[in-house]
Amino acid sequence: MLGQIASLFERPKVAAAxxxxxxxxxxxxxxxxxxxxxxxxxxxxxAFSVIFLQFFTNVVLIASFLGMSCGCLAARSxxxxxxxxxxxxxxxxxxxxxxxxxxxxxSGLAIDVGHQASPQVVFFGTExxxxxxxxxxxxxxxxxxxxxxxxxxxxxxxxxVLGRAFSTCPNRVMGYTLNIGGSIAGIVGFSVLSxxxxxxxxxxxxxxxxxxxxxxxxxxxxxxxxxxxxxxxIGVTLPSLVGDYLGxxxxxxxxxxxxxxxxxxxxxxxxxxAMVPFGKAGGIYSLIHLLQRHSGGKPFQHVLIIGA
Numbered sequence: 001m002l003g004q005i006a007s008l009f010e011r012p013k014v015a016a017a018x019x020x021x022x023x024x025x026x027x028x029x030x031x032x033x034x035x036x037x038x039x040x041x042x043x044x045x046x047a048f049s050v051i052f053l054q055f056f057t058n059v060v061l062i063a064s065f066l067g068m069s070c071g072c073l074a075a076r077s078x079x080x081x082x083x084x085x086x087x088x089x090x091x092x093x094x095x096x097x098x099x100x101x102x103x104x105x106x107s108g109l110a111i112d113v114g115h116q117a118s119p120q121v122v123f124f125g126t127e128x129x130x131x132x133x134x135x136x137x138x139x140x141x142x143x144x145x146x147x148x149x150x151x152x153x154x155x156x157x158x159x160x161v162l163g164r165a166f167s168t169c170p171n172r173v174m175g176y177t178l179n180i181g182g183s184i185a186g187i188v189g190f191s192v193l194s195x196x197x198x199x200x201x202x203x204x205x206x207x208x209x210x211x212x213x214x215x216x217x218x219x220x221x222x223x224x225x226x227x228x229x230x231x232x233x234i235g236v237t238l239p240s241l242v243g244d245y246l247g248x249x250x251x252x253x254x255x256x257x258x259x260x261x262x263x264x265x266x267x268x269x270x271x272x273x274a275m276v277p278f279g280k281a282g283g284i285y286s287l288i289h290l291l292q293r294h295s296g297g298k299p300f301q302h303v304l305i306i307g308a
Contacts, residue, residue: 027165032182034210039064040190041203048257049096051103054268067152071159082157086228092150093235110135125270194254200236
């Protein structure tokens, strides 16, 4: 259906010539890079944008590799999954933004994470909205399953390109070497950007540029697909832009999205720390010093703080 709708807006295209063996080798490296780079970008961004998904980031990892594997299996299929990547990716981003907006604006919505009212495992941050009869409750399994499917579908297109490149590579050892080399480059590249505290716009711009190049190879990079990829880039920056508008200072550390406003700090949508007057909330921190004093001990000279 998406392909039929898109075809109404596209110009007739000349069939792309078969890629040379050298170009397929380039694709093996490029797709290896893209899959690992985009996977890490998705782990970081969806953990920030989808409430409580940060507790289950392996879901994004498994979905990425499942989608890539299905794409490899579909290498001989006539359906070109890469052509619909822009729409699948944009739909996934929009779903995440919608989930975020609903949770932030509707206080009556609660997410049930392991029955946090009487937890056996503590998920920090879930206690602010305990599921009860007065609230509309969604199990986190529903959210996780939805984004598992959407993210897996995103990676089918790159996986199909990978499978087709492998099928035309006569030297399997060289093929795997190029693919693994690209994967390592993707991990290193994303790690460098993370430690430089680059924002999501940079991550996804790199990924979209790679996807755009692959579409250009196949002569399927139409203006509609280009516009969709640009819209995707705007979408991934929206949470940060909204936070800035509301007075939050957004920083992308190498691990999390850290938002600070006045004296409070939020990490991946969960209240993390607050700076308050000692007279208001310092009692619990004074307890160990008071016990030391009343037991006749000398004041502590050195203190080791373990934790966040």
